[in-house]
Amino acid sequence: MYYYPMYVPRTMGLNNKNGHVLDFKQGDVNGDGIIDYVYLIGDKPYGEESPFRDHIRLKIIDGKTQQEMIIPLKENAGYGPALFLGDFSGDKVDDILINIFSGGSGGYTFYYIYSFLNNQPNMIFDFEKFNAAYVYEVNYKDNYKVEVISKNTNTKYILDITYKGEDYLSEIYDENGKLKEPIEGWVNPLGGLYPIDFQRDGTYELYAEQRIAGRYNADGLGYVQTSLKWNGQQFVPFFQTVGIYGGKIDGIADDITKNPGITF
Secondary structure: OOEOOOOOOOOOOOEEOOEEEEEEEEEOOOOOOEOEEEEEEEEOOOOOOOOEEEEEEEEEEOOOOOOEEEEEOOOOOEEEEEEEEEOOOOOOOOEEEEEEEOOOOOOOEEEEEEEOHHHOOEEEEEHHHHHHHOOEEEEEEOOOEEEEEEOOOOEEEEEEOHHHOHHHHHHHEOOOOOEOOOOEEEEEEEEEEEEEOOOOOOOOEEEEEEEEEOOOOOOEEEEEEEEEEEOOOOEEEEEEEEEEOOOEEEEEEOOHHHOOOOOO
């Protein structure tokens, strides 16, 4: 049961000595059964007319003592900073998910998840570690196929790109479906991270999305979609798929469960 102290949090959007309030959520994040107050605060260097924010940091007010803690973020500038509170570790205490859009053409987003159990901040998800853990090869093949290989999960996907159309295909394939020259694509860093309670047990898993690019960044081929769960020490993948734009996946080789121990 939650107990609400006699405390009124600051109104969203008001400026204070620590900066502008960019987002606000409330929930028990330290595990004492009393609602705490969680903020993203930051600066508006170009004024109200610009959506860009910088010097973004996490601010937590203990609902019982009203003591404040401010946690700096490594990547602390971007657009649309937002908070989500939910239990990712299964301890029945809310964790803190932060997302900040980079604003770049690749659609990259910065994500952090903090546990604040017993008023001790502990980062349990770092988007940079996730990006470093996932290494891919993307190779165009003969007969209008693209091979996507996830090296760390030992998983291979073969994409049928005939849906891209004759104009696109004729630029890179001859009339017999042979590549005119070798072409490599790539998989972008993390672009989306969504909390989903797959098991409907009150504990959230993570659904991560990375965009597959072909000859150039705007040449999108689809997405690598990885579902992650907390195993008591780290987030590990338990399911991975590839989704593409209007085409089909010809074959999937190997199994992600052969290499589940990837640390994020």
